[in-house]
Amino acid sequence: MIKPQQPIQLFKVFMSNDAINRTQKVLGSGYIGQGPVVEEFEKQLCDFFGNAHVVTTNSATSSEHLVFHMLKRPQKKKHINEAPSISNHDWPGINEHDHILTTALTCTATNWPILANNISLKWVDADPNTCNMDLDDLERKITEKTKAIVVVHWGGYPLDLDRLAKIQESAFNKYGFKPIIIEDSAHAFGSMYKGKPIGSHGNICTFSFQAIKHLTAGDGGCITFPNEDLVHRAKLLRWFGIDRNDNRKDFRCEADVAEYGFKMHMNDINAAIGLGNLPEVKSIVLKNHKANGQYYNEALKNVNGVTLLEDNPDRESAYWLYTLKVERHADFVKKMYDANIMVSRVHERNDIHTCVHEYKSQLPNLDKLVQEMICIPVGWWVTPEERQYIAETIKSGW
Numbered sequence: 096m097i098k099p100q101q102p103i104q105l106f107k108v109f110m111s112n113d114a115i116n117r118t119q120k121v122l123g124s125g126y127i128g129q130g131p132v133v134e135e136f137e138k139q140l141c142d143f144f145g146n147a148h149v150v151t152t153n154s155a156t157s158s159e160h161l162v163f164h165m166l167k168r169p170q171k172k173k174h175i176n177e178a179p180s181i182s183n184h185d186w187p188g189i190n191e192h193d194h195i196l197t198t199a200l201t202c203t204a205t206n207w208p209i210l211a212n213n214i215s216l217k218w219v220d221a222d223p224n225t226c227n228m229d230l231d232d233l234e235r236k237i238t239e240k241t242k243a244i245v246v247v248h249w250g251g252y253p254l255d256l257d258r259l260a261k262i263q264e265s266a267f268n269k270y271g272f273k274p275i276i277i278e279d280s281a282h283a284f285g286s287m288y289k290g291k292p293i294g295s296h297g298n299i300c301t302f303s304f305q306a307i308k309h310l311t312a313g314d315g316g317c318i319t320f321p322n323e324d325l326v327h328r329a330k331l332l333r334w335f336g337i338d339r340n341d342n343r344k345d346f347r348c349e350a351d352v353a354e355y356g357f358k359m360h361m362n363d364i365n366a367a368i369g370l371g372n373l374p375e376v377k378s379i380v381l382k383n384h385k386a387n388g389q390y391y392n393e394a395l396k397n398v399n400g401v402t403l404l405e406d407n408p409d410r411e412s413a414y415w416l417y418t419l420k421v422e423r424h425a426d427f428v429k430k431m432y433d434a435n436i437m438v439s440r441v442h443e444r445n446d447i448h449t450c451v452h453e454y455k456s457q458l459p460n461l462d463k464l465v466q467e468m469i470c471i472p473v474g475w476w477v478t479p480e481e482r483q484y485i486a487e488t489i490k491s492g493w
């Protein structure tokens with residue numbers, strides 16, 4: 096293939112005809128708020144994840160904000176009849192002396208909601224083989240003040256969840272409680288760990304349905320929970336603390352609000368887009384992302400100046416990103432741009448920003464990784480000819 100006239104893009108919006116038709120129907124229906132379409136979308140998401148505890152929201156950022164808020168203020172017994180259960184063990188809640196351990200290599204949307212909830216954070220270094228959290232560093236940094244751990248499945252490649260569970264268990268043995276694990280799964284819709292989709296391994300997971308994700312709802316997100324108590328509370332808190340399933344005649348004049356909430360719910364317009372896209376995301380989008388990722392794993396191994404990331408057979412990346420490490424980074428980027436191939440590091444490390452200055456710490460792996468890592472086009476729109484062209488361009492050197 097010769098150099099394409101238009102750049103091969105790193106991201107593209109996938110919109111099915113069914114999404115357009117369903118949206119049109121909702122727009123003309125006279126009801127565009129949160130209603131039956133959101134409910135149907137949630138049902139389909141439950142099937143997709145193999146997890147009956149799914150709550151949609153208006154973004155992954157809202158999902159994360161809601162989750163940290165819930166962690167900070169565990170449900171008081173007096174609000175509902177059942178015991179507070181953020182998880183199936185005693186949960187002490189997060190107070191001002193505690194912290195969350197998190198990764199700096201991610202979208203700011205992972206970490207700013209921690210700040211917005213006035214919770215302290217501590218950075219954990221990156222694993223240079225995956226761009227995920229370095230679990231050795233995590234293990235070293237856990238103390239009795241670590242009440243939660245936030246991980247990201249970078250590019251869709253699942254972090255080692257079994258090892259993470261062991262680290263959580265050993266914290267329990269030392270301190271008497273398990274730090275809650277939140278998997279920011281914005282990149283990992285359709286990723287698999289040990290035969291099961293991300294979203295179904297017993298932690299709290301947040302997903303994004305923003306414009307350029309595998310599955311777009313225009314904007315939107317969801318949370319997968321490990322139990323129904325959390326679903327109940329999250330559904331209340333995403334809409335002011337009011338129960339929308341309350342059958343009173345006039346739910347605008349609400350009954351008592353026991354716990355205040357937010358306005359973070361999804362509406363039927365976004366749900367119609369998500370619902371309409373979901374079948375083709377399963378049959379086309381995810382299949383193509385994965386096929387292109389696997390193609391590069393073969394085509395780019397043993398290329399001078401290139402180091403590929405880990406690809407363990409016990410998991411399957413959804414390849415929202417294809418990240419590789421390259422020598423002479425600036426020259427590589429120039430070569431790719433000259434060849435009309437879009438590349439990027441996609442997310443700046445979060446720890447360099449002024450608003451997190453007070454949490455600065457040494458992250459030697461990340462210092463090196465950001466000098467080397469780069470993402471190349473891998474999505475559903477990259478044709479077999481284009482991926483071959485991209486691989487040949489890299490192989491020809493820079």
Ligand SMILES: Cc1ncc(COP(=O)(O)O)c(C=O)c1O
Nearest residue numbers: 154155156202204205281303305
């Ligand atoms: C890792 C990660 N977390 C969270 C988000 C936020 O998603 P949203 O735009 O749906 O709030 C993104 C968006 O790109 C992301 O990449």
